[in-house]
Amino acid sequence: MDFAAKRAHLIEILEDEIKDRCVLEVMGRIPRELFVPESFSLAAYRNEPLLIGHDQTISQPSIIALMTEALELTGNEKVLEIGTGSGYQTAILAELSKNVISTERIPALAEKARNLLKELDYHNITIHITGNRLGWEADAPYAAILVTAAAPQVPNCLIEQLAFGGKMVIPVGSRNYQQLCRITRYKHGNQLENLCSCRFVPLIGTGAWEDE
Ligand code: SAH
Numbered sequence: 569m570d571f572a573a574k575r576a577h578l579i580e581i582l583e584d585e586i587k588d589r590c591v592l593e594v595m596g597r598i599p600r601e602l603f604v605p606e607s608f609s610l611a612a613y614r615n616e617p618l619l620i621g622h623d624q625t626i627s628q629p630s631i632i633a634l635m636t637e638a639l640e641l642t643g644n645e646k647v648l649e650i651g652t653g654s655g656y657q658t659a660i661l662a663e664l665s666k667n668v669i670s671t672e673r674i675p676a677l678a679e680k681a682r683n684l685l686k687e688l689d690y691h692n693i694t695i696h697i698t699g700n701r702l703g704w705e706a707d708a709p710y711a712a713i714l715v716t717a718a719a720p721q722v723p724n725c726l727i728e729q730l731a732f733g734g735k736m737v738i739p740v741g742s743r744n745y746q747q748l749c750r751i752t753r754y755k756h757g758n759q760l761e762n763l764c765s766c767r768f769v770p771l772i773g774t775g776a777w778e779d780e
Contacts, residue, residue, distance in 0.1 A: 571601050574613035581615055582630055588637040594663040595633060600626075602684060603656040622674050624769055626654040627716060631748070631766055635714055635737045638750050638763055641665050645711035648703060648729060650771070652695050655681030657716060659690060665712070667692040669704050673772055700773035703729045710734060718746045718768040722760075723775030727753060739768040743777065 579596045586592055601612040604626055608618050617625040627635075636657070641647070645665040652658055652672035658681065661668045670693060672678035678697045685693050696704055702725050703713070709731035715738035722740055730736050730753045739746035748763040772780045 569601075569610065571599065571609075571613070575600070578613045578615065578629055582633050585630060586633045586637055590641075590664060591633050591636050591660070594660055595629065598656065598659050598663070599688075600629070600656055602688075603654040603659075603681075620654045620677070622677060624653055624674065624677065626656055627768070632657050632660065634763065635716075635748065636660055636664065638737045638748075639712040639714060639735055641712060646707065648707075648710040648713045649716065650703060650714070650726070651716035652678055652681045653716060655685050655695075657714070658693055658695070659685060659688065661714065662690050662693050665692075668694070669707050669710070670695045671698040671702075671704055672696075673698060698773075702726060702771075702774040705729060712736070713738075715739070715771070716768065717771040718743070719771045719775050720777050721775075722749065722751055725774060727751065727758065737763070739766050743770055 579592050601609040604612045604618050615629050617628045620626050641664040647661050647665045647668045649670040652670040658670045675697050678695050682695045708729035711731050711734045713730055713736040718739040732755055734753055736751045740749045741747050746766050748766045750761045752759040770780050
């Protein structure tokens with residue numbers, strides 16, 4: 569199977585929307601087929617989310633690219649990701665920043681992503697299995713935070729983990745429909761921008777809907 573050709577084709581599709589060449593270049597290199605279950609490897613380069621087990625999904629490539637672009641990373645940042653899932657987004661962030669702290673609630677997903685990212689030789693990623701706590705306060709503040717599961721509102725405990733001047737990208741809204749929001753934290757009030765509509769699996773635990 570010529571995954572390189574499929575990957576190049578996907579990047580051509582993303583180029584319509586994504587202007588950040590660094591994001592496109594990194595996504596043009598990372599082998600997405602390794603991050604999806606083997607039975608889905610032929611579908612790895614469709615611009616679609618795919619099931620990764622445990623009722624979770626690897627996000628759609630175009631939304632991953634958009635979220636990453638919105639963080640405006642320069643390569644020097646400490647980044648927090650909520651929701652490691654497959655680890656694909658984690659790898660992209662690791663290529664574009666100094667180091668990534670990623671948290672995941674489901675131990676089996678965290679373990680699988682950890683092993684794959686190690687095999688792919690990433691040395692600037694730490695994955696923590698978190699219970700009901702949201703984020704990883706011990707390493708805060710972060711210059712950028714990316715949340716890959718939907719929340720009913722922007723969780724305060726994550727804003728508190730963001731550095732002043734830092735950016736957080738998070739899907740916020742109802743269970744079935746959200747706006748992708750970018751929050752820039754300032755000492756006196758935060759800036760909130762709506763980037764696009766989207767649909768993510770729900771966040772679980774602190775900051776989530778009450779019955780999640
Ligand atoms: N970035 C991942 C997306 C995975 S889906 C990828 O592209 O593969 C969202 C993930 O968030 C799921 O793996 C889910 O288990 C995780 N999650 C949900 N609530 C969480 C929480 N409170 N803390 C950490 N991870 C959480």
